[in-house]
Structure formats: C-alpha cells, structure tokens
Amino acid sequence: MTGMNWIRVIERERGQYPVVKVAYTPITCMQCEDAPCIKAARNKAVYRRPDGIVIIDPVKAKGQKQIVTACPYRVIEWNEEKQIPQKCTLCAHMLDKGEKVPRCVESCPTDALVFGDLDDPNSEVSKYVKKGAKGLEPKGGNIGPNSRYYGKKKDIDLLFRNYTPAAVADMNGIRRRAMMAAMVKPAMRKAQEMGLLGLAGAIALNKLNGENDNG
C-alpha cells in the first residue's frame, strides 16, 4: 500500500520575484457539522460521534468510492488494497484512551497545531476564534467545518480569497504529502506562520505571531 496522507499541505505564493513569499497551509478533515461525506455514504458508513468527530466505518464503507469525491476538501483517500475510503480520525482511538491531543498536535515541532474544544470559551482554540480565526467554508457551501485558520493577515486573505477547496486540492503542484514528513524540512518551519485550528473537538492551528506582520 502506498502512503496515505491525512494532512495535505498546500503552498501559495504571493509577491513578485525577487521578493516572493510562500505560505504553507495544512488541510485535513474539518469534521464538518453537515458533512457531505456522511450524506454520500450508504448504510450509515460514515457517522458523526457525539463529540463531533466524523468517522468512516471501514466495514460498512468497503467499496463505497463515492465517499472519497463527496468531500469538498479532498481529504479522503481511497485505499486500493483494502477497497475502503480512509481519512484523519482526529486520533479518536487515542482520545478515547485519555490522550489529551492527537499525535500530530503533540509532535508538531513548531506548535503550528492546536487542539481543543470550540464549545469551551476558555479553550485555547476559542481564544484564537475570538482573535479572528475562521473556518474555511467551500465556496457557496455551508457545511460547517470545525477547523479554524489563523495567521498572518496576508496569508489568510490569500487563503480565503476565491478559495474552493476541491479546486485547490486538485491544483497542479500541490504537494500531497504527510505533514509529518514535510515538517522535518527546514522550509516547513514556515508552517508556523499559518495554523489550522479546529474541532468542536477541534484541532486548531496556531502560532500566529503575525497579525501585524507586513511580510
């Protein structure tokens, strides 16, 4: 089986040569409130847990390739070997055992990811929301993504302007690679310039030293 990427990192450039800046944005399952993947699944093969985490049942979802394309963010991958759709689980199995945060949040060397409860006004993610962190709705859509993005104003503006998740996901040159792998590269240090926050059970991205950055 080839590697499956639960987090895609997209690159967006702004500026003109020789002054060009690149913003890296992680895109993963947004644990949507009104998830298209749930609607596309037969036999309740995709469902939402009470805590908000959207889960694909690997047994019920076998053979249901339509679930992959239902996601406007293109964060579901098709496992050819097992013939099942797969995606980020928000490490639900670990949270159920008492872990406080998902593995990617725990291991991110730049603290670009934050995990918390959007329903808790005192959580770290809620603090970012108060500072302006936003969910990335598909253009024309209203599906309630439960991740939030916060970062330098120019990068966030670039991300949200004309953002159509599927179009971005299908864009040539997108590096479909696991964030884990990417983060070992020095260039990925820039990932800290933009973060993904999230989930009502949320993963959130952080680190924004940059609202006032003009770079």
Ligand code: SF4
């Ligand atoms: S981001 Fe995609 S896979 Fe995740 S809940 Fe929303 S529609 Fe489903």
Ligand code: SF4
């Ligand atoms: S480490 Fe867990 S939360 Fe992070 S992308 Fe992988 S499955 Fe999702």
